[in-house]
Amino acid sequence: MTKLSIAVVAIVITSGASADLLYDLSPFDPELAFASDSVSDQFNNQRLAEVFTMCSPADIQRFKWWGRSEGAFFNDLRNMESFTMAVFADSGGLSGSELVSVTALTEDVNPVEVGTDPFGIPIWEFDFTMDSSLVVAPGNYWFSVGSDNFDPDGGGFYWQAAVPSVSNNFAAQVPVGDIWETSGFLTYRSKYTE
Numbered sequence: 001m002t003k004l005s006i007a008v009v010a011i012v013i014t015s016g017a018s019a020d021l022l023y024d025l026s027p028f029d030p031e032l033a034f035a036s037d038s039v040s041d042q043f044n045n046q047r048l049a050e051v052f053t054m055c056s057p058a059d060i061q062r063f064k065w066w067g068r069s070e071g072a073f074f075n076d077l078r079n080m081e082s083f084t085m086a087v088f089a090d091s092g093g094l095s096g097s098e099l100v101s102v103t104a105l106t107e108d109v110n111p112v113e114v115g116t117d118p119f120g121i122p123i124w125e126f127d128f129t130m131d132s133s134l135v136v137a138p139g140n141y142w143f144s145v146g147s148d149n150f151d152p153d154g155g156g157f158y159w160q161a162a163v164p165s166v167s168n169n170f171a172a173q174v175p176v177g178d179i180w181e182t183s184g185f186l187t188y189r190s191k192y193t194e
Helices: none
Strands: 011-014 020-024 028-035 047-054 058-069 080-090 095-105 112-116 122-136 139-149 157-162 170-173 180-184 188-192
Touching: 020 047, 028 058, 047 080, 058 080, 058 139, 080 122, 095 122, 095 139, 122 139, 139 157
Parallel strands: 011 188
Antiparallel strands: 011 020, 011 058, 020 188, 028 157, 047 139, 047 170, 058 122, 058 157, 058 188, 080 095, 080 139, 112 122, 170 180
């Protein structure tokens, strides 16, 4: 099995203890980010997913991504109660059936401040390891991450875009729970551990 790490909408995916990088679309663009919620009752009411390709079988266990607060009310993460990370199968170039979904409290996604946007809003690196790995075959998959906020109308999570440019590699549900539509390019990484 190949070890996996992914980075697109500022994300890294890894598997297992060795945490080999399987896919990487970093670095992030400090100036460009997109709202991503995990539930439908949030102010932005938009869920994002980023496509990644596995060329060989892999175990996905760890996700890393970059993002920030919307910054309208607070510049930090105080309104974000939890994050939901999910992997979907590909369905004709869009997110298809959900393969795994995990929700973790904000402190359990290990946020570390890594910079600021042009307006001084802190940008955070998030890092989460699932209790067990997701075994995938070669092919396209979609990673999604979004926040569930204490105050649904307060500042939400914005997923940083990848450098150098925005392309048509991510999908959005607007509103959350609606059909997926193709839309842009975010950053994340995926790793797996043995």
